[in-house]
Amino acid sequence: MNPNNIIICRCEDVTLQELHDVLEEGYTTFEDVKRILRIGMGPCQGNSCGLLVQREIAKVLKKPLQEVQIHKTRPLITGVKLQSIVEATKNER
Amino acid sequence: MNANVVIIGGGISGVAIAYNLAKKGMKDIVVFDDNYMTGGATGRCGAGVRQQWSSKGNCIMAKMSIDFFERAQEELEYHRDVEFKQEGYLIVATTDEEDEQFSKNVALQNEVGIPSKKLTLEEALQIVPHLNKKIVKSATFCPTDGHLNPFLMTDAYYTAAKKLGVQFFYRERVNEIVVKDGVIQKVITDHHEVLTSKVVNAAGGYSYEVGQMAGVDIPVYSENHEILVTEPIEKIQGPMVISFSKNIYCQQVPHGSFIMGRSNPNVEHNHDISSSHEFLDEMAKTAVELLPPLGQLRVIRQWGGSYNVSPDRQPILGDTDQLEGYYLACGFSGHGFMFAPMTGLLLSEIILNQPPTIDMSELHISRFKNSTHNTYEKSVV
Numbered sequence: 180m181n182p183n184n185i186i187i188c189r190c191e192d193v194t195l196q197e198l199h200d201v202l203e204e205g206y207t208t209f210e211d212v213k214r215i216l217r218i219g220m221g222p223c224q225g226n227s228c229g230l231l232v233q234r235e236i237a238k239v240l241k242k243p244l245q246e247v248q249i250h251k252t253r254p255l256i257t258g259v260k261l262q263s264i265v266e267a268t269k270n271e272r
Numbered sequence: 273m274n275a276n277v278v279i280i281g282g283g284i285s286g287v288a289i290a291y292n293l294a295k296k297g298m299k300d301i302v303v304f305d306d307n308y309m310t311g312g313a314t315g316r317c318g319a320g321v322r323q324q325w326s327s328k329g330n331c332i333m334a335k336m337s338i339d340f341f342e343r344a345q346e347e348l349e350y351h352r353d354v355e356f357k358q359e360g361y362l363i364v365a366t367t368d369e370e371d372e373q374f375s376k377n378v379a380l381q382n383e384v385g386i387p388s389k390k391l392t393l394e395e396a397l398q399i400v401p402h403l404n405k406k407i408v409k410s411a412t413f414c415p416t417d418g419h420l421n422p423f424l425m426t427d428a429y430y431t432a433a434k435k436l437g438v439q440f441f442y443r444e445r446v447n448e449i450v451v452k453d454g455v456i457q458k459v460i461t462d463h464h465e466v467l468t469s470k471v472v473n474a475a476g477g478y479s480y481e482v483g484q485m486a487g488v489d490i491p492v493y494s495e496n497h498e499i500l501v502t503e504p505i506e507k508i509q510g511p512m513v514i515s516f517s518k519n520i521y522c523q524q525v526p527h528g529s530f531i532m533g534r535s536n537p538n539v540e541h542n543h544d545i546s547s548s549h550e551f552l553d554e555m556a557k558t559a560v561e562l563l564p565p566l567g568q569l570r571v572i573r574q575w576g577g578s579y580n581v582s583p584d585r586q587p588i589l590g591d592t593d594q595l596e597g598y599y600l601a602c603g604f605s606g607h608g609f610m611f612a613p614m615t616g617l618l619l620s621e622i623i624l625n626q627p628p629t630i631d632m633s634e635l636h637i638s639r640f641k642n643s644t645h646n647t648y649e650k651s652v653v
Contacts, residue, residue, distance in 0.1 A: 210308045214315065214423035215352070217527070222503050222572050253575050254547050258503055262567030264556035 187235070188228040190221020198232065202239045209236065209250045219250050222258055273466045275302040277623060278459045280446050280482050281474035283314035284422065284609050285601045287429035288616025289472055289623075291348075294436035296620055301438045302468075304461055306445035310426050313476040314609055316545070316577025318499060318521055318533050320512045321610040322361040322417040323386045326377045326651045329586050329634040330607070331384050333614045336630070338416055340613035341425075350428035354421055355526045359510035361417035362391075362400055363651075364408045364562075366517045374412045377651065381414070388414035400513055402565045407518075417512065419525055422609055429616075449486040456486065456597045470623060472599045474615075477543060477578030479602035488594045491640050492582050492603040493541040497533060498551040500574040502566075504528030513563065514653060520558045521653050522566070530569060532559050535653055545576035579606040585649035587611060589635040590622050599623060600637060605652060 182195035193216050201212050209232060212218055218232055219225035225232075229249045237244045276298055279286045282305030290303050305311070321341060323334040340347075341356055365371040374390060381388045389412065396411035397403055434440065441461070448460040449471055459466045473490075475482040483490040505528055512523035522532035534555055552574060560567040582588050582603030591599055599622060601608075601615050608615070614630075621628045633639075 208308055210311065214310055215427065220573075222570070224573060253573055254549075254552075255571055255574065258570030258572050260568060260570055261502070261556040261560050264552060264571070265560050265567065268553045268557065 187231050188216070188218040188221065190223050190227070191217040193218050195235070198235055199239070202236065207236065207240055209233065209248060212236075213250050224252065225250055273302070273464055274300060275466045275468040276300045277302070277470040277472060278466055278468045279303045279472040279474055280459075281305060281312070281476055281479075282309060282430070282440060282442055283312050283474065283476050284310075284426045284429070284612040285476070285604075285615045286472070286474040287426055287433055288612040289474060289601060289619045290438045291429045291433040291436070292616040292620035293623060294433055294438050296624055298624065299437065301433075302466055303438060303440045304444050304446050304459070305440075305442050308442055309430060310423050313578050313580065314422050314426055316499070316575060317422050317606075317609045318523075318531055319419050319422050319525060319609070320361065320417070320521065320523060321420055322414065322512065324361055324363055324377065324381055324388050324412055324414050324417065324651065325649060326373070326380070327586060327649045328380060328384065330649055331381055331386060332630055333587070333611045335384060335386050337611050337613040341420060344425070344428065344613070348428045348432040350424075350431060352424055352427070354425045354428055356418065356420050357526050358416050358418040360399070360413055360415045361512045361514060362396060362411050362413050363514045363516075364396065364403065364411045366407050366409060366515055368409070370517055371410050373650070374410065378412050386414060387416060388412055399511060400509060400563075402508070402563055403513070404562055404564055407562065413511070419512065419523060420609075421525075425609075429612075446482070446485070451486055451595065454596060456595070470597045470599070472601060472619060472623070474601040476602070476608065477580050479580055479600070486595055486598055488592055488598055490588065490600065490602060490637065492580050492588065494543055494578045494580050495539045495541055496544045496546070496576045497535055497539075497579050497606060498547060498555075498574060498576045499531065499533035500552065500555060500571050502530040502569040503572050505569065508565070509563075515562060516651060516653060518558055518562055519653060520555070520562060522559055522563060530566060533653070534558060543578065545578060547574045547576055580608070581605045583640055585652055587615070587635055588637050589615065589618055590632055590637070592637050605649070
């Protein structure tokens with residue numbers, strides 16, 4: 180299948196081909212490709228694409244999967260509306 | 273390995289200095305960074321670029337940097353879009369003191385050619401209609417302020433510098449700077465020993481420690497500033513909105529997300545960059561009070577980054593009388609990203625013994641020793 184037609188990061192609409200191009204340019208870690216392509220920066224925060232990207236990097240670098248770090252995970256775990264946070268802090272008093 | 277200069281720190285300042293030196297013809301330039309590119313303060317910043325300051329030094333640095341950003345894409349021949357957006361900064365006054373101070377700031381800014389102006393509440397609402405008019409008194413606006421993608425802007429400098437022969441070593445830590453009889457001998461890293469007589473400290477949050485490595489005392493400290501990003505939505509806000517009294521900066525980036533941050537007056541001086549729920553609570557309250565419709569946006573991520581703070585909240589740039597061949601680009605107090613083009617240009621001029629484009633005495637480290645610094649930048653979040 181044509182890598183131009185395979186979406187690897189659905190949140191940010193990044194194709195497999197775009198990922199391969201950036202890896203070829205010499206950006207070879209998840210943190211690097213995230214910064215160039217926005218992979219993992221969308222609403223799913225890498226939950227969907229993380230393992231897929233990790234596997235692609237491992238394949239290109241010819242490294243075992245466990246040696247390829249995925250990006251840092253941070254709060255929040257799920258998207259919360261700012262208004263909900265305001266209301267929750269009101270209820271705390 | 274031999275190098276004419278070793279730059280410690282591969283964030284926006286380090287890559288800008290490397291590019292400017294290489295462009296002026298210097299050979300054998302080496303950059304070390306112990307993290308991935310933009311893994312430090314640059315990659316954690318709020319991505320805004322503004323010229324509305326209260327100190328003349330900052331105003332000039334900012335104006336000339338924006339002039340560069342306007343032509344950066346072409347000059348650096350970058351193959352991606354650095355996402356430069358010039359839709360202004362709207363700085364709102366919520367107190368009478370701010371209203372008064374802002375009139376003075378605008379006069380100073382106009383004096384050095386920055387096209388900012390004072391706006392009434394009604395005029396401000398025409399630019400950002402969803403401002404809470406109950407708390408805003410007036411505002412200042414500069415239409416040429418804006419936004420840049422910090423990752424791609426850094427990559428643009430990096431790519432251009434690499435083409436000119438600069439050698440970059442990311443994920444490589446500098447462990448020692450060897451000095452003998454007041455002369456720099458070499459820089460020792462995890463994997464290299466580099467013979468050099470010139471070192472540039474562009475280490476951001478770690479510039480104090482990189483100073484100590486060479487016995488140079490720099491009056492800076494680091495503190496965590498937190499920030500969050502929301503889900504992307506269709507465009508509803510052009511400019512960055514800032515309030516110093518409400519302690520918030522908030523903008524919608526070209527990608528559609530809102531980025532917003534605030535400072536914590538009680539934050540400790542250290543290298544912490546963790547995330548706190550207190551920040552999330554306070555940020556949400558402030559954002560929803562000042563810009564009510566933002567309450568409907570989902571937060572998708574929050575993070576922290578290091579401000580490297582100087583005593584007067586202005587950068588420390590240039591050489592130092594403590595050690596020959598040791599140069600400083602630190603203490604940006606949260607604004608190193610937006611000043612980077614001038615940091616790169618000025619440091620390259622100092623290192624190559626060329627007359628500096630602007631008078632830099634106000635930014636030299638000696639201002640603290642002689643207590644000649646009487647300005648203090650108040651326009652910070």
